[in-house]
Amino acid sequence: MVEVNRRSGHGRLRAAASLAAAGTLLTTATACGIADARETSVATKDTLVIGVNGDQPGVGERTAGGTFQGFDIDIAKEIAERLGVTAANVTFKQVGYATREKMIQDGDVDLVVASYSVTPERKVKVSFAGPYYVAHQDVLVRESDAAGIRDIHDLKGRRLCRVPGSVSFPRVHDEQGVAALPVEADGYARCLTDLAAGRLDAVSTDDVILAGLAARAPGGRPLKIVNAPFTDEPYGVGIRKTDVAGCEAVNKAITGMYQDGTAPVLLKKWFAPVGLKVTTTVPQFEGCV
Incomplete structure (x- = not known):
């Protein structure tokens, strides 16, 4: 009986030691996780x-x-x-x-x-x-076309710049249901070039972007923001x-x-x-x- 109790006691000690070791590992792993999170947060980065x-x-x-x-x-x-x-x-x-x-x-x-x-x-x-x-999405057109494009609904059947990955064209075509014709461009600088050259009829994106584009109109062809915002961005x-x-x-x-x-x-x-x-x-x- 004594031998059995001694063995049982050793078994309990080994079990307790195993649990303690597991707890230590878990605590260490958790601490490391917290440390890693702190190190990778932009709140604590030096660069x-x-x-x-x-x-x-x-x-x-x-x-x-x-x-x-x-x-x-x-x-x-x-x-x-x-x-x-x-x-x-x-x-x-x-x-x-x-x-x-x-x-x-x-x-x-x-x-x-x-x-x-x-x-x-x-x-x-x-x-x-x-x-x-x-910001607020609006429409940029050539000044000579401004009388015929007063808001996004006037873009139906017109060539509108589409930049892959930007939400601006879907805002007009999908969300507002305006059947504009997409003209692909790799960025809004290209949209500006194509608009000034007559390869498309309008650019629709955020007003702050349109303001910068209008200020850079190439070739002396003045552009105009329609001033008919229809989203919050x-x-x-x-x-x-x-x-x-x-x-x-x-x-x-x-x-x-x-x-x-x-x-x-x-x-x-x-x-x-x-x-x-x-x-x-x-x-x-x-x-x-």
Whole structure:
């Protein structure tokens, strides 16, 4: 009997030791997971790679020298600075309209600040901080055609630029049911060229983008914004879906930019010269989930 109890006691000790070891491993693994999450959050990074557009004058444009400029670029710089990342440690990488979600998911970029409208479909794949601005979709036409195109319904049967990955053409064709004729382009700079050259009849996208395009009309052919907005386009900062801490940190940075007057100054800097009326109050945030 004594021997049996001794063996039973050893068995209980071994079981207890095994459980303790398992608990230690679980605690260590959990701690490592938390540490990894903290290390990869944009809230704690010392360097940032930020995805931006390169074909939107006034919003996000690559210059001849290879640098980037525009409203989104200035917003991205401000966010990075308020996250504690110096300008020397910020790298801008051009993103495509159809590749933004994948670049975030694959870790090619930490953030995307690229006239990136928040949509339910995109929120399945990535999270959004902000928005940092709410634009409105409108229509850009040649001034000579403005009398015949007063709103999106006048685009029926007309050639309308379509950029793969952008939601702008589907907003007109699918959501509003306007039977416009798609003309493919690889970006809005190409849309501008084709509009001025007469290869299409209109470009429809966000008003801030249209304002920049109108200011760059080539060949002396004046363009005109119809001024018949029909959507709200909240510009969010794309971020990895699990980085809640980073999302909240970016929201804090955006709030600070409106509170101290930085955001209104940047809006007026880029869009007041082209006559676009901008909203200078902080937008309602999406929430970090």
